[in-house]
Amino acid sequence: MNYRGPKRVRIDHKPMPEIMHPQDAIVRVTRSCICGSDLHLYNGNVPDTRVGMTFGHEFTGVVEEIGSEVQKLKVGDHVLVPFNIACGKCAFCKQELYGNCHESNSQATAVGGIFGYSHTAGGYDGGQAEYVRVPYADVGPTVIPEGMDPDDAVMLTDVVPTGYQAAEMGGIQKGDTVVVFGAGPVGIMAAKCAWLFGAGRVIVFDQLEYRLEFVKNYAQCEAYNFREIDDVVVFVKKTTDWMGADVCIDAVGAEAAGNAMQTITGRKTLLQAGSATALHWAINAVKKGGIVSIVGIYGPTDNLVPIGNLVNKGITIRANQASVKRLLPRLIEHVQSGVLNPKALITHRIPLEEVSDGYRIFSAKLDNCIKPVLIPPSARI
Amino acid sequence: MENKPVDYNLIKGWGIDADPKNDPTYPMKHRTNEEQKGYTWDRPTQQPINIEVLHSNERPNVTAVFGTSTPPSGLSGMIRRYAFQYSENSYGHWLPLLLADRVNVVEGIVDDFINGKVPNILAEKGYKAEWKHNRTGLLQKAAIVGAISTVAFLLLRKKN
Ligand SMILES: NC(=O)c1ccc[n+]([C@@H]2O[C@H](COP(=O)([O-])OP(=O)(O)OC[C@H]3O[C@@H](n4cnc5c(N)ncnc54)[C@H](O)[C@@H]3O)[C@@H](O)[C@H]2O)c1
Ligand SMILES: [Zn+2]
Ligand SMILES: [Zn+2]
Numbered sequence: 225m226n227y228r229g230p231k232r233v234r235i236d237h238k239p240m241p242e243i244m245h246p247q248d249a250i251v252r253v254t255r256s257c258i259c260g261s262d263l264h265l266y267n268g269n270v271p272d273t274r275v276g277m278t279f280g281h282e283f284t285g286v287v288e289e290i291g292s293e294v295q296k297l298k299v300g301d302h303v304l305v306p307f308n309i310a311c312g313k314c315a316f317c318k319q320e321l322y323g324n325c326h327e328s329n330s331q332a333t334a335v336g337g338i339f340g341y342s343h344t345a346g347g348y349d350g351g352q353a354e355y356v357r358v359p360y361a362d363v364g365p366t367v368i369p370e371g372m373d374p375d376d377a378v379m380l381t382d383v384v385p386t387g388y389q390a391a392e393m394g395g396i397q398k399g400d401t402v403v404v405f406g407a408g409p410v411g412i413m414a415a416k417c418a419w420l421f422g423a424g425r426v427i428v429f430d431q432l433e434y435r436l437e438f439v440k441n442y443a444q445c446e447a448y449n450f451r452e453i454d455d456v457v458v459f460v461k462k463t464t465d466w467m468g469a470d471v472c473i474d475a476v477g478a479e480a481a482g483n484a485m486q487t488i489t490g491r492k493t494l495l496q497a498g499s500a501t502a503l504h505w506a507i508n509a510v511k512k513g514g515i516v517s518i519v520g521i522y523g524p525t526d527n528l529v530p531i532g533n534l535v536n537k538g539i540t541i542r543a544n545q546a547s548v549k550r551l552l553p554r555l556i557e558h559v560q561s562g563v564l565n566p567k568a569l570i571t572h573r574i575p576l577e578e579v580s581d582g583y584r585i586f587s588a589k590l591d592n593c594i595k596p597v598l599i600p601p602s603a604r605i
Numbered sequence: 606m607e608n609k610p611v612d613y614n615l616i617k618g619w620g621i622d623a624d625p626k627n628d629p630t631y632p633m634k635h636r637t638n639e640e641q642k643g644y645t646w647d648r649p650t651q652q653p654i655n656i657e658v659l660h661s662n663e664r665p666n667v668t669a670v671f672g673t674s675t676p677p678s679g680l681s682g683m684i685r686r687y688a689f690q691y692s693e694n695s696y697g698h699w700l701p702l703l704l705a706d707r708v709n710v711v712e713g714i715v716d717d718f719i720n721g722k723v724p725n726i727l728a729e730k731g732y733k734a735e736w737k738h739n740r741t742g743l744l745q746k747a748a749i750v751g752a753i754s755t756v757a758f759l760l761l762r763k764k765n
Pocket of ligand 1: 259260261262263382383386405406407408409410411429430431432435450475477478480481482501502518519520521522544545546594
């Protein structure tokens with residue numbers, strides 16, 4: 225996959241990736257998803273997204289070659305690769321903040337290294353390709369457990385941990401009302417996981433009927449179309465006996481719809497770092513003393529959100545890139561025991577060669593798409 | 606103004622109400638407070654720096670590993686180098702980078718032509734999928750663009 229400019233991606237031949245560091249591995253990709261996060265790049269909203277880059281931070285693959293310092297991973301291992309590139313040695317990795325590593329991204333200190341995610345996240349070519357270079361191969365990559373479907377495995381590289389961490393950061397107490405903004409893969413997973421932490425009520429908002437229908441069944445929750453509601457915040461207040469939700473989760477991020485001013489300043493003119501509509505709603509819909517958990521991604525400059533209300537209501541904000549490696553052991557258990565069934569989110573299986581159409585389908589939400597997975601030729605036989 | 610380091614052990618009441626369990630980052634962070642010691646950890650081996658890697662001026666060095674996807678080049682590369690003189694805290698960093706991204710798109714098209722390749726922009730934009738799954742939407746869009754161009758054309762012609 226080769227990025228050529230906003231909304232323009234195609235397949236090109238590139239040289240085989242090489243071992244560049246003794247802890248590198250070269251992985252032959254077997255599955256690679258397109259993510260809501262890729263849309264920020266695809267739309268040209270992330271600074272330092274260079275023409276010629278390969279995207280893709282959610283992938284599984286077979287180890288083809290390893291560097292001299294790699295000890296745990298072996299050639300031939302089928303691995304799932306967390307989207308964060310983490311060294312395992314820095315002060316942040318040691319505190320299990322694997323999404324905030326200090327030895328994987330030279331270009332910015334505010335974000336750790338991420339595969340295929342612009343030079344602002346380290347300048348690594350990603351996994352929407354046949355082969356990919358995987359640094360710190362002994363830290364992140366995890367051998368796919370015996371019997372696990374690769375479709376489930378690829379969802380463990382980002383969507384499942386991100387949804388789970390969104391709920392975890394909500395500090396959900398038994399009986400809490402949890403509102404999730406966004407019924408994309410991440411929001412769907414967050415709604416599902418909110419129950420695991422003891423939520424008493426889970427309410428999801430989106431504008432796409434087919435996704436609302438899906439999340440209602442998949443996460444056994446309430447789902448509402450914000451286009452049909454006059455004022456989302458008043459709606460949440462009313463349905464919580466005028467208290468507000470205990471926890472609000474922003475699973476939308478910079479491409480949010482629903483407020484013309486935010487859309488124009490955040491998405492059309494880039495006067496702010498993405499449209500902050502969902503976060504705005506989350507802050508105003510949570511109760512006094514409540515918690516807002518943010519996993520939706522925004523750009524590196526500023527956003528228009530009601531900070532004054534945050535202070536006056538005594539809200540706690542918790543946010544991060546998911547720390548995939550920290551959560552994997554527990555989440556693998558959940559998948560194996562059937563508590564979570566992530567592959568059910570995959571609606572489209574697209575040959576890697578058709579990546580341009582894949583991006584179009586996911587970004588324009590065509591053909592009732594929830595999660596597309598790209599499959600390279602070598603993994604189709 | 607000169608500032609001397611403060612010895613907090615001499616401050617009356619220092620730390621008497623400290624409560625390590627009151628940690629809003631729990632359970633996302635297994636607190637060790639190692640970062641209080643500064644940039645002191647045993648670093649991984651350094652990846653040889655044999656391409657141009659721009660690094661944020663909020664850190665002292667290039668990280669132990671780095672991506673080699675697309676080193677800065679051409680006019681966009683010059684703009685990017687300029688941007689990296691400014692910190693992540695500054696518009697002087699991000700706005701030039703966005704500008705460089707746009708310049709880079711034009712460079713990409715020029716490169717394609719130099720390499721004897723005519724970029725098929727409609728295919729790159731996935732219009733095949735749009736045609737298959739959203740034909741009415743696409744036709745509507747085309748009709749609107751067509752109508753606007755016709756009106757603009759007529760207006761311009763009238764002026765002349
Ligand atoms: N923090 C992390 O580690 C992490 C990891 C993965 C993804 N993300 C981010 O999570 C977000 C969601 O990812 P995704 O893959 O589910 O994307 P997606 O684009 O499939 O889903 C976003 C959904 O939000 C809906 N939406 C738009 N405006 C809304 C609003 N105002 N209120 C409610 N819903 C609204 C859209 O209709 C869409 O269904 C993205 O911002 C992505 O970058 C973060
Ligand atoms: Zn992702
Ligand atoms: Zn680290």
